Amino acid sequence: MDTTTAAVSGLVLALFGGVLLLWCAAEVRLRHRVRLRGVPTVATVVAENDAHGQLDSAPLLSFSVLPQAAGADGSGAAGRIAELVLTRPRGHTPLRRPERFAPGTPVRICYDPDRPCRAVLAVGEAGRTAVVDLLWSVLGTACLLAGAGLLAAVGR
Known part of the structure; x- marks a missing residue:
């Protein structure tokens, strides 16, 4: 393999693997934090009219968000509806x-009270997320190692 091609390939693979590992770590941390500190509730799976939305593997969920707690001056939740x-x-x-x-199935979720659109499936509903996270992490590590190996071979 040409030195320039190997160097560019190694750089691209290492960069891709590193970014993928960072993304995996950030997603796992975010989901873990929302499950621990989030508000548990039950959402309903909504039927989708959009053809592209039907192809998405993640279901469209609908749920009500409780109003924020009252502020120090007594204003806030009073008079607000979910x-x-x-x-x-x-x-x-x-x-x-x-x-x-x-569509119509109830699903247990946890959502971030500060950003309700950030929701995760509850532990029992999540299925095999640990296996999927592990597979993405292995892919990221393999790309990072392959890129580093190519860069090391070019340096010799």
């Missing part, structure tokens, strides 16, 4: 949408 949120859960990446996410 908002309806439509969002897709983070970290759900199977190739096809499972049958258990049919």
Whole structure:
């Protein structure tokens, strides 16, 4: 392999692997934090009219968000009604949408009270997220190592 091609290939692979590992770590941390500190609730899977949305493996969820707690001056939650949120859960990446996410099905989730559109499936609903996270991490590590190996071979 030409030295320039090997150097560029090694740089691209190492960069891709490093970014993929950082992204995996950030997603796992975010989902873990939302599951620990988030507000648990039950969402309903919504039927989608958009053809592109039907192809997405993550279901479209609808749930009500409770109003924020009253502020120090007594204003805040008084007189407010709950908002309806439509969002897709983070970290759900199977190739096809499972049958258990049919429209109208209730699903347990946790959402971030500061950003309700940031929702994750509850632990029992999540399925094999650890396996998927591990596979993405292995792919990132393999790309990083292959890139580093190519760069080391060019340096000799």
